[in-house]
Amino acid sequence: MTYAEALEKLASLGPEVRTGRAADGGAGMPPRKFSLDHIRVLLAELGSPETSFPSVLVAGTNGKGSTTATLASIAAHAGLKTGWYTSPHLLRVNERIHVSDGAKLVEIPDEAFGDAFGRAWSAAENLVSEGKLPHMPSFFEFFTATAFVYFAEQKIELAVLEVGLGGRLDATNAVEPIISVITDIGIDHTEFLGNTITEIAREKAGILRKDGVLVTLSQHQEANAAIGEVAMSLGVRGVDAARCLPPRSLMATGGIADEYSPLPRNKYAVAIDGEPILVNSPLRGVHQQRNLALAIATALELRANHGFTQITNAAIEAGIRETVWPGRLEWIPARGGRAAMLLDVAHNPAGAWTLRDALSHLPESMPRTLLFSALHDKPIADLARVLFPLFDSSSSDPERKGDHVVLAPIQNVRAATVDELLAAAHELDVPAHGAPHVPAALKQAEDVTPRDGVIVVTGSIFLVAEIRALLMEEKVR
Structure with missing residues (x-):
């Protein structure tokens, strides 16, 4: 075959x-x-x-x-x-x-x-x-x-x-x-x-x-x-x-x-x-x-x-x-005029807490954008409660005023819809923006994140996979 x-x-x-x-x-x-x-x-x-x-x-x-x-x-x-x-x-x-x-x-x-x-x-x-x-x-x-x-x-x-x-x-x-x-x-x-x-x-x-x-x-x-x-x-x-x-x-x-x-x-x-x-x-x-x-x-x-x-x-x-294991707190440095990226496949509450701990090591003054998606059958509300408040531009923390949350559906039959993802953000009163698909979400995240900031991509291994594929295509061109 x-x-x-x-x-x-x-x-x-x-x-x-x-x-x-x-x-x-x-x-x-x-x-x-x-x-x-x-x-x-x-x-x-x-x-x-x-x-x-x-x-x-x-x-x-x-x-x-x-x-x-x-x-x-x-x-x-x-x-x-x-x-x-x-x-x-x-x-x-x-x-x-x-x-x-x-x-x-x-x-x-x-x-x-x-x-x-x-x-x-x-x-x-x-x-x-x-x-x-x-x-x-x-x-x-x-x-x-x-x-x-x-x-x-x-x-x-x-x-x-x-x-x-x-x-x-x-x-x-x-x-x-x-x-x-x-x-x-x-x-x-x-x-x-x-x-x-x-x-x-x-x-x-x-x-x-x-x-x-x-x-x-x-x-x-x-x-x-x-x-x-x-x-x-x-x-x-x-x-x-x-x-x-x-x-x-x-x-x-x-x-x-x-x-x-x-x-x-x-x-x-x-x-x-x-x-x-x-x-x-x-x-x-x-x-x-x-x-x-x-x-x-x-x-x-x-x-x-x-x-x-x-x-x-x-x-x-x-x-x-010499271990190679991409997509796990994988840091991609800033390139051109675009911000650095942090890719992590956290897709359950324990993984989200691990990512949250890692984010605590970043400078508080670093602007952050969360690019998030998840499968429909995952505990989206639990994931949101752990991660979304770290990117809450409406919070009283002045360091977070320039932060963003961008949500998009992934290419999977089990994918959550944008409306489901937005509902999780709204439940927490965290401002969030929906995108029709991952390429549009990536562009939106890059447009709103300054070069000295970071785009955190997480919520599903399938989202990380789509982002890495887009980055590979970009590298080839």
């Missing part, structure tokens, strides 16, 4: 997650009942590629992408043939599947994607025709199978896998991980995972295995209790990543700004068994210290108890330093 044909087949499957009014979008298919049965049948038909490599499986609400990006970079810099699977993508579907070439993680080539996806599609068609599957697998199941087929073909030595949704019934959970990692848990995807921290944590803990290994950090009391209950029932050995956190004096700051961004850079040393590991991460924000600690602790566990002796302290340092 060609790359173009693979993309067409993917598009025919409808939205990646179908919920609410998007349930009958795309291919007109209803929301799926989550189960591992179908992905297991498909993988078996493909020769069980997921059994050909050891895996680290990472679940959580926030931070799992940053953790996998850092850990995969560490493994690659250790000289391991590394596979990295993440989701969703920003610009191209290929971003979800990487294999290392030397120390560099490289996206799956178009031809290889078409070939691996084509194998998965043909296998699924055969299974449906034989009655072994009731229907074609989902968008994410196909993607997961494609990744595993490619990883097996590439003869990788370690796979670092980010769970897509939840954990217990996510397609990635078809592997038998040698280490399970759980990042911070918050309220998100309640229609699938539950309405409380306890319910969601239990779903995430579904990636644990009997007599397995869990790497995590203490967090919300309810999450700790739920994860601990599952871990104890399975005889799981817990690895506390707390020893990989920075000195307490740095945990509130993360470091100092540098020539690339006014946001503090996470630059510090942690002492492991009497030896220092120098952390110098391009991932900004105090919250990344927890993700970095999880990645470091997992790397140390791989080295100490799973035979990956190649993972030296030097490899850990280099992997952290």
